Amino acid sequence: MDLGCWPGGWLQVASATVGPKGKVVGVDKAAIDPPLEIPNCESVVGDLEDPKLCEQVLPLLGGLAGLILCDAAPKLTGVRAVDRANEERLLEAVEMQIPLLLQEGGDFLVKILDGPEAQIVDRRIRMKFRAAKTVKSKATRKGSTERYLFAKGYRGAKDTIEAPPEPEADATDEP
Numbered sequence: 001m002d003l004g005c006w007p008g009g010w011l012q013v014a015s016a017t018v019g020p021k022g023k024v025v026g027v028d029k030a031a032i033d034p035p036l037e038i039p040n041c042e043s044v045v046g047d048l049e050d051p052k053l054c055e056q057v058l059p060l061l062g063g064l065a066g067l068i069l070c071d072a073a074p075k076l077t078g079v080r081a082v083d084r085a086n087e088e089r090l091l092e093a094v095e096m097q098i099p100l101l102l103q104e105g106g107d108f109l110v111k112i113l114d115g116p117e118a119q120i121v122d123r124r125i126r127m128k129f130r131a132a133k134t135v136k137s138k139a140t141r142k143g144s145t146e147r148y149l150f151a152k153g154y155r156g157a158k159d160t161i162e163a164p165p166e167p168e169a170d171a172t173d174e175p
């Protein structure tokens with residue numbers, strides 16, 4: 001499954017990688033037009049912030065995904081605080097999609113635009129998987145906060161280890 005798939009570059013690579021016996025479904029707010037004419041690949045218009053997205057995409061995939069790719073990023077407004085809030089909200093929405101879309105044992109690659117809240121979500125996501133690492137793409141612009149978190153072996157909704165609470169900013173050792 002490819003979340004934030006428009007205009008379809010990753011879909012083309014994913015569909016070639018899974019081959020004719022595999023299936024790839026992409027989701028984006030924007031329609032791929034003209035559609036990619038690839039037999040093992042479909043794309044739908046949908047919102048990653050919609051908790052009912054699974055009802056739209058799982059029937060197309062035929063079940064939970066073995067791998068989720070997510071390169072989604074909100075449109076930039078140019079106002080840093082607004083952009084950061086939009087990025088954080090989207091990342092949290094994508095995190096909420098994991099138990100709805102990914103099969104136990106499945107893998108997850110997600111773009112992270114770094115910031116304090118994103119680091120908290122990053123830590124939470126890592127706890128849901130057996131192994132995880134950060135990957136930097138050679139295509140990322142110099143100075144960009146973009147990185148990818150690659151997490152392998154989803155523990156499943158019931159087997160997720162809770163992330164330890166964040167230390168409070170003004171916490172001291174005193175009683």
Ligand SMILES: C[S@@+](CC[C@H](N)C(=O)[O-])C[C@H]1O[C@@H](n2cnc3c(N)ncnc32)[C@H](O)[C@@H]1O
Binds near residue numbers: 004011029072
């Ligand atoms: C960098 S592009 C993805 C490029 C894609 N990986 C490719 O290879 O062609 C990011 C995409 O995320 C999508 N996006 C951002 N927020 C979204 C949301 N809430 N729901 C669905 N798609 C979203 C945007 O519409 C945009 O097309």
